[in-house]
Amino acid sequence: MGLLSGGIVALALVGLGWLYLHPGYLPQVPGAVVVNATTQTINQGEYLARAGDCVACHSAPGGKQFAGGRAMPTPFGNLYVPNITADDETGIGRWTSDDFYRMMHTGISRDGTLLYPAMPFASYTKVTRKDSDAIFAYLLSVPPVQQPNRPHELRFPYNNRDLLLGWRALYFKQGEYVPDPKQPAEWNRGAYLVQGLGHCAMCHTAINVLGGSSESKAFEGGMIPNQNWYAPSLTSNREAGLGNWSIKEITDLLQVGISHRGTVYGPMAEVVYNSLQYLSDKDVEAMAVYLKALPQRDSEPLPTSSAQLVSPNVMELGRKVYAKQCAMCHGDEGRGQPPQYPPLANNQSITMSSPVNSIRMVLNGGYPPGTKKNPRPHGMPPFSHILNDEEVAAVVTYIRVAWGNSGTPVAPAQANELRKLLPE
Missing domain, CATH: 1.10.760 (Cytochrome Bc1 Complex; Chain D, domain 2)
Incomplete structure (x- = not known):
């Protein structure tokens, strides 16, 4: 009996030794994935x-x-x-x-x-x-x-x-991100992603003639050099300031490409397509928390409607073009059908000081990015081959001042300058 029990112990030790040298044969927990x-x-x-x-x-x-x-x-x-x-x-x-x-x-x-x-x-x-x-x-x-x-x-x-x-x-100021001890971990994670790998300030801060940007003007918006799109201010509620957005509205825009408050097009659509859609929900929410907390820099009161600055003939032309080409998707009163067809009434991106993005959308059309959470986005057709410069300017002017919007009029020459950038 003693010899038998000793033999069993010896065999057990040999077996354990063999398994130690061949760990791949160890029993696995059901569903577990071993990653080195x-x-x-x-x-x-x-x-x-x-x-x-x-x-x-x-x-x-x-x-x-x-x-x-x-x-x-x-x-x-x-x-x-x-x-x-x-x-x-x-x-x-x-x-x-x-x-x-x-x-x-x-x-x-x-x-x-x-x-x-x-x-x-x-x-x-x-x-x-x-x-x-x-x-x-x-x-x-x-x-x-x-x-x-x-x-x-x-x-x-x-x-x-x-x-x-x-x-x-x-x-250039060299140095790794240093967490702010006064802020929660989620805010710091968002700041690290937005300021660092996301390099969001590169587009959303104006570039001067030397190709540099002022840290004091970070996220205040500006034209993207050689791309001819305007990156809106993230610190002004008159542009893309997010102070009155919900966290879900911000995360949807960043990760999905569409939200009930707006839709991304142009360079930002590429960022969502290549990058942001792949980030975890937790990281995108952290970015949203940080962006929403950016200090607002609106120093003067919001402007009132600028409709009185537009000649009646331009307003009527814009209304007719809108009724024929735009109302089907965006509604007679500009309320849209969010999130697929964004609202134009009370939309900060429509009333920004720069009308470049609105003109480009009318001329070029475009699609939001196809993302994991929105694989088949609804797009907007181009109208450059249908509308002349006067009609483009009139309809963009109309949507910038109608329904109480506080934008300013657009001139046909502005439409013509952006038309020249269209591929032949």
Whole structure:
């Protein structure tokens, strides 16, 4: 009996030893998925790269992901985005995580080259080392693509990188995001995403002639250079200020692309499509909490309706065009059929000081992004081939002043300038 029990113990020890050396044969908890640390880091890096919208710039239309080559027009000439796949010769295959973090944190490449601020390192500097390492691990997991980087085509003197030293002194403040101890964790998470990887201020802050922006004017809105869209102010309730929006209305706009308060088009639609729709509900809500809490900077009272500034002939022409082309979706009184057909009455995006976006929507039409939560969006057809400049100006003027809206009139010349940007 003693020999038998000793044999059983010995066999049990041998069995345990074999299982220790072959952990894949250990019994699994039903439904559990074992993910090793490397895979977890790569998955997290992919998520963070989505949050940073890296694919939008580093992938040319019709090209391989992250292989670069995309032309980025600037007021100073064309920049060509680099290859960031794991290719040793033309990508970042020979980089280290230290090289990558230095680039993200300081805007200096592996070879010591100063990066042009079209790369949003002024925002990415806020990204933590842990998150930077995760993004780097993910990029190294992407199949390498051998595609040489195309040199930039910048006019003199902007092709002299030494000038970037002055730009950096004026507009670049290096440093990871530091949580505000006076704010809750959700607000701080939202601030980290909006200020850092989201680099939202790059579009929603006016750019000056040097290609820089004032930190004191962050999120106050401005034209997006070379894209000819206006990024509305996030700190003014007369534009896209979110102080009187609900958190759900903000999260829907960011993650779905449509909400009962409005719809995203143009460059913001691309951001939602490439980036924001993939973020977790928790992270998008954190961003909404932070954005809603941005200090409002409305210093003067809201304007009243500007209908009296419009000539009766223009108003009547605009009304007729609206009744024929727009009322079917947006309603006789501009109330829309939200969320699919946004309201035009009492819509801040319609009455902003800049009418550019409204004119472009009439000329170009467009679709909200197709997202996981709205895979088949309703779009707006273009009217550039149907309406002349006078009709475009009249209908945009009409929707900016009708139903108590407080916008200002639009001139045919403004419509004509934006018509010139349409592809032939």
